Amino acid sequence: MTPLLSVENLSIGFGSGEAVVKDVNFDVMPGETLALVGESGSGKTVTCRAVLRILPRAAQIRSGRITLNTEKGPLTLSEMSERKMRDVRGDQVSMIFQEPMRSLSPLHRIGNQVSEVLWLHRGASEKEAKRQVLQTFERVGFPDPERAYRSYPFEMSGGMRQRAMIAMAMVSKPDLLIADEPTTALDVTTQAQVLGLIKELQQETGMALILVTHDLGVVANMAEKVVVMHKGRVMEAGAAEPLLKSPAHPYTQQLFNAAPAIPAEATLAPPLPDDDLILEMNKVNKTFTMRSGSAWKPDVLVHACRGVDLKLPRGKTLAIVGESGSGKTTAARIALGAELPDEGSEVLFRATPGADPITVHKMDRATRTAFQRDAQMVFQDPYSSLSPRMRVQDAMTEPLEIHKIGTKSEQRDKAAQMLQRVGLNSDMLKRYPHAFSGGQRQRLSVARAMMLDPSLIVCDEPTSALDVSVQEQILTLLEELQEGLGLSYLFISHDLAVVARIADEVAVMRQGLIVEQAPPDTLFYNPQHPYTKALIAAQPEPDIERPINLKLVAQGAGSPEKWAEAFRFTDTMVPSLVELEPGHKVRCHV
Template sequence: MTALLQVKNLTISFKSDPPVVDDVSFSVNAGETLALVGESGSGKTLSCRAILQLLPKTANVRSEGVFLNCNDAGALNLSALPRKQMRDIRGNRISMIFQEPMQSLSPLHRIGNQVSEILTLHKNISNRDAKTQVLEQFERVGFHNPERVFRAYPFELSGGMRQRAMIAMATVAKPDLLIADEPTTALDVTTQAQVLGLIKELQKETGMSVIFVTHDLGVVANMADTVVVLHRGSVMEAGRVEYVIGAPAHKYTQKLFAAAPVIPAATTPEPPVPHDDVILEMKSVSKTYHVRAGSFWSPSIDIKAARDINLSVARGKTLAVVGESGSGKTTCARMVLGAEKPDEGGRISFCGEKGGEVLDVNNLQSDQCALFRQQLQPIFQDPYSSFNPRMRVVDALTEPLDINNIGTRSQRRDRAVEVLEWVGLDSRILYRYPHAFSGGQRQRLSIARALAMNPVFLVCDEPTSALDVSVQDQILCLFEDLQKRMGLSYLFISHDLAVVSRIADEVAVMHRGQVVEQAPPCTLFHNPRHPYTQALLAAQPEPDINRPINLEVVAKGAGSPDSWPEMFRPVESKSPPLTEIEPGHRVRCHA
């Protein structure tokens, strides 16, 4: 089969440092998918950026050539093309989906205009026709209201929705080669399954080739024809997916598979989590946002981000909240943190010490507010953007103590050293800046900063989604160790069900602002009753080529509630109640 793209002996270095990509070669055939797999810092993204000449000027790139096969003009050496010709290639012949969409989208332009620009520049079509094609693509990548997204600015969308917009931008022009750099990292599993299905569908329609950069071995098993495993800039193993996935030969590849989280086999159902000592409780909590309409004279639109949420977290336990992007998970987390106020009638209670004062989170006095901020701390999804790039580690870790007037300057520094040791980092890094660390190290720093105030409750918003499998395993071990050692309680938000099955004591599944099913993980994952929960489980990719994602089940459960079986459907726009069908297992259904 003819290779569409060939990368020969690629080496990348910066200044006089040793190469970060060393003699890497790979090729992707027309219509096939190549997966580049490896840990953070292994050279996957740099190799892909080198194809499109998107590396910084400080990079020294050496290779025998990067050849794109053009049927009309033979092989084109991309590494030797002038910038003007490369602009004709980018977005047209070769598109790239970047991992962090907020850095790739212009904050000053509407999403629809940015995606339409690809078509008006490269396909020479009218704005009206471009908008029609963009709206169709928005619908295919899972947007429920394409018109609203077309008019929206990037900051008005969630992380998962921005990633969907990036995927639509990269695929709307139907390129010959799509380079997807961790394109599903920020997506929930149902949207991920739909996007993977969309990419496969586009490949069948147009013969498009794909280079898929990922650390998710389940995605590799479902998407790839060939696999290249990278480690510290060198190729460790390469070959057809059935050989690399089915019988990995290199020790590093075997190590990656050992670290990959999987949903465990069914065991004896666990007893429900006791709720006699509750640290956090949400009662009848709803949240409505008033969003401006598309025109000045139109009335604002009410969006119900959360509806009648009733959740509680037992002291020393972990409640995991799962669901697709836009289901209300992060809205609930923000209300728990006191960053958002719920609608009138809802109440959030927090009791930091057993038998202590119960705080009303939404009506805190000034002295109560200081105590609450110390006892409850957040850990964010993207550790890089949550750190000030101009602050050294020691300043970032001691700032919360400084603001709350806790300890002397030397005591704060000692505390910073102590929490660094808790998360497995050396005190010698205190005077470095955030950019000097890998993603996994930055996430450890984020956890250390949260621990500096000696909290009793952590709100973890997708804390492992951007990490490769081996670093993710280390962070999960750290969470488990801290909970045992310090008795911490967690509200853990995630879209990775394998991660949730490992860390959670109880799981709540959210869909469009409502909890639709709640149970201990063993019960929920092996006896799911709600069609949406069944879709989440069907969409979870497994590192086994013989167990592909069942897109039919995913589409059925993740689609409109009107398509669900009758006992789960809303009646006159009113959802059925959350009913306990067995001890500790509640499902939103008609009795």
């Protein structure tokens, strides 16, 4: 059988430097899923960008051949003119990019950007394109496809933007889909549904898939073939089942050992102390007004947070888990004073034990400046949180300059020290953010947050863009910093394996409400709420014989109005958060 795509002896370099991709070979058969696995910076993304010829200007294909075998005959993509490549991109070969904020135009509505593929390559009318786009939006998990169609990228959460990117790549039903970390910004339930959707599309259309990922659980659920890359070279390649069951190369074994997992046995932890709280959130509500898009329709009220009560003891980690759009990040922004809650809400912060609490949403300028030294945030999307016009050194030292801490040389020394603590070299200070891989940029964000020696760090999906080995380093770093400096973390995540490792308390959010709250051991081994059960079922495991149970995921991740009667809620009827056992709260009708 003829491969759909053949990559032969591919080598890619930047400028006059050493090749970053060296002699890479692989074939993708029609309808097959091939997973490209490896650490951040291993050459996976550059290899895939070479297929579509969208490499950076400084990069050049030094040797090799890339062939796409179509119904009309073979196309040598590595030698085609730019004009002919435009007909291939988005039509026969589509790509889902890792960083949606960088890939979507901030000036155009999401619906128009996705429809463009159908206008250009299918000659679809505006009405027909909109129908197909809304259909695709529904399939990738948008709760309100019409609203998503009218929205701009900045009006959406990171997970919602990633769903839009997935819809854009899949709407034209290409022969080959290249998915570069397509689910890193998605919560696990949506990830499971999107992976199921991609599989469905493959069965319907015979589409082939190149899946670039660092998540071995995703590989186990999706791939027929695996290519493991490290420093631009292929370390190991072959059929997925034998490779995942018994990896031969030491590097592949190292990746498996670093993969986080929910522990097999519970070790009950003592209840958290509440005599020294660094952060308290009491009855926090937040309502946004979304424009209707029509002069004849009223604006829509969106309840991002509804009666959120959280307590974070000093030196501990409180994790908030939930799907994209559940209100996790809004709660975190309110905790940092970046978003004002509705009237009647209360957010209290105590910088030191026994200190008088600061009311975060009622700070004057001097109090806010002091508070910003004590509380910092690591953002989900490192590309949008780092200025593309500032060198790393300037981005790192900027907080110290604002707060007038240290001399220029002391600031540089601290920046170099922080880079080394997060696993980067100090000689990277002179580079710009675009010169780093997605995972490296996230490490820069962590280092920048540490520059002011804060006592509270809000981590908004800090490991979602990282490969497993670097994720392991960052989690170890966060644990070491917490132990050595007594740091407190408000940790936002959709990765339950990460939460199981780092959290002392977990709050599960859905549609602005906390639906279940308990220490991780209780939550993961005795979950009561259907949504919590869906989150656990959706967690991909690097075991080819334990696929994701999509039916169980769909039950808990579906509409709250379809849950079992004890847990059901609507906009007008919401059950209370009830303590079923000491430290274990569930939102249910008693």
